[in-house]
Ligand SMILES: Cc1cc2nc3c(=O)[nH]c(=O)nc-3n(C[C@H](O)[C@H](O)[C@H](O)COP(=O)(O)O)c2cc1C
Ligand code: SF4
């Protein structure tokens with residue numbers, strides 16, 4: 349089944365999530381400024397930003413879907429496709445690189461079964477991405493698993509760490 | 515303090531005094547540690563008085579450019595009848611830099627207080643803190659602190675009963691280094707792609723939402739309450755011989771030192787003492803090869819240059835590099851300079867917003883040429899080609915990301931040429947690129 353199937357989009361902005369969005373309205377002079385916060389809410393609820401969600405955000409914020417797509421693709425953290433149950437972002441930029449970050453990234457690919465960067469493991473459990481500097485260069489190797497910021501990851505600590513994310 | 519290490523005698527803890535002390539994170543904890551006294555004082559001062567005090571302190575921007583903060587604030591229009599904004603730059607994404615994160619997660623109220631005072635100084639009622647999306651834990655801590663500050667009446671329509679409105683709003687980014695550039699940050703906050711804007715107009719004239727705006731780094735704003743509390747003269751006296759570089763600076767040191775961490779030094783400390791004393795020096799059996807002192811965008815220094823360098827704005831400039839953000843990357847003799855310069859180029863190529871041809875094409879070509887050198891497929895003319903490209907990437911684009919990519923390449927080729935030549939001649943075995 350393709351992601352473009354005619355499946356009906358169940359609205360994200362209802363109940364508490366709608367209230368959360370509306371609470372932000374008075375904090376900004378334009379609706380457009382709510383775009384990044386709204387997309388975060390979608391991703392927190394659904395794990396990714398679907399086409400249906402883009403249309404819903406467009407309607408809420410009085411923007412066009414094409415405009416929103418243009419913005420989403422500028423940023424690395426929004427997913428426009430479903431990803432593994434746990435999304436791993438590991439830093440390999442130079443300061444981490446000189447302390448062995450590429451070996452950690454390779455260990456992640458091996459132990460998750462993802463095989464290559466950006467791919468999802470066959471069991472749907474993990475997706476591993478290489479990212480640029482996470483702003484924790486003194487704590488090599490840092491990575492994000494979902495919203496958990498984890499520091500000091502080594503090749504040896506990878507298996508036990510992954511076990512915490514069923 | 516050299517978080518996560520204990521305070522070293524070579525340090526001067528001011529901003530970092532409470533790093534690692536979770537009790538300082540709450541409103542009550544912060545208040546009992548002397549917090550919010552400065553804001554209460556600022557609420558009784560005129561904007562001019564605050565600006566003059568900060569001017570007299572000599573405080574300079576800690577985000578990279580080192581522009582005098584009081585002077586920047588004084589550019590904001592007076593009695594123009596327009597809404598003004600303060601933006602706090604918490605995008606911290608420059609490789610090697612991880613100091614703002616410690617301020618945000620250990621002393622969030624110091625930042626909130628700094629934002630509130632900064633807003634008063636520039637006649638703004640609203641301050642937006644733009645925090646990078648990857649800082650999940652700091653963002654949660656900061657938002658909790660902001661909520662507490664509202665609940666305690668420090669922020670809101672009537673800040674501390676002063677009749678003045680002060681709002682601090684946390685805005686989360688979504689992954690893009692370029693959003694740390696001030697005008698890109700404003701575009702991103704407005705709900706746009708994070709493309710830097712052509713200047714002029716400068717933000718003080720037309721910034722966020724087209725209105726007069728000042729943007730300051732986290733560390734800059736966090737220093738302000740201390741200046742109001744202890745006086746401009748005290749702050750200006752924190753220096754080691756150079757009155758142009760006053761105060762303390764957080765230096766986040768990473769790479770091949772015994773104790774990586776965020777150190778707070780009085781500006782002017784010899785770089786050698788920071789690296790070899792405070793950070794414990796090199797790992798056993800290793801020797802120093804190179805230092806990138808101010809985030810990845812500044813020229814690479816050799817051990818000889820480090821030997822006599824003092825760590826302040828003018829001192830590092832005299833040694834041929836820049837203090838920049840204070841993100842210090844230390845590399846020892848195990849480092850493959852060519853590979854790491856390639857990796858830095860790839861960072862800039864990945865982060866280029868691509869609106870300027872010289873940046874978009876230049877960062878891409880620089881990366882591809884460096885990759886082929888590392889793979890053993892370089893051509894003898896490649897070093898000249900890289901230098902040529904670098905020249906075309908410098909001073910020709912909307913923002914300086916393009917220049918930042920050229921900088922490590924040029925200084926790398928100039929100072930570590932033999933390592934490039936070893937790849938080109940085949941004396942050094944080729945290496946696989948990437949993960
Ligand atoms: C590509 C680029 C990235 C930048 N990233 C940051 C950043 O992450 N944090 C920051 O404070 N300043 C960053 N800056 C500098 C800002 O543009 C701006 O000068 C700074 O936030 C001003 O604050 P200050 O005067 O307090 O230093 C960056 C500049 C450029 C060109
Ligand atoms: S120099 Fe690069 S990052 Fe800066 S505006 Fe131009 S293309 Fe964008």
Ligand code: FES
Nearest residue numbers: 439444482484485
């Ligand atoms: S380079 Fe890896 S966190 Fe900064």
